[in-house]
Amino acid sequence: MNVTDIILINLKEIRRRSIKVWEAIPEDKLDWNPDKGAMPCLEMISTFSEEDLTTIQIDRSDVGYVRSLGDMLMRIGYHESVHAGQLLQYLRIMGVDRPRIWD
Secondary structure, X not given: OOHHHHHHHXXXXXXXXHHHHHHHOOHHHOOOOOOOOOOXXXXXXXXXXXXXXXXXXXXXXXXXXXXXXXXXXXXXXXXXXXXXXXXXXXXXXXXXXXXXXXX
């Protein structure tokens, strides 16, 4: 297994668990947020398409780095996991049953 395979497995598993969280949000609560400074549920849900993980470079030299798309996708996976956790907390506060994502 190479690094690209590991990245893809990780992202698929993160996405699988996130979808469980997203599907638990009632449609009438998609614009809900716990306070005015927090993002609504719908804004936390994002998607991306498959790209060439090794040749595409993300140039953020303006802020001090250039990274491969694969590296950025790993960071996106982490970021999505953080938002899944936040949404689980939102569901708890809303009094909505939370899905079991850690199967």
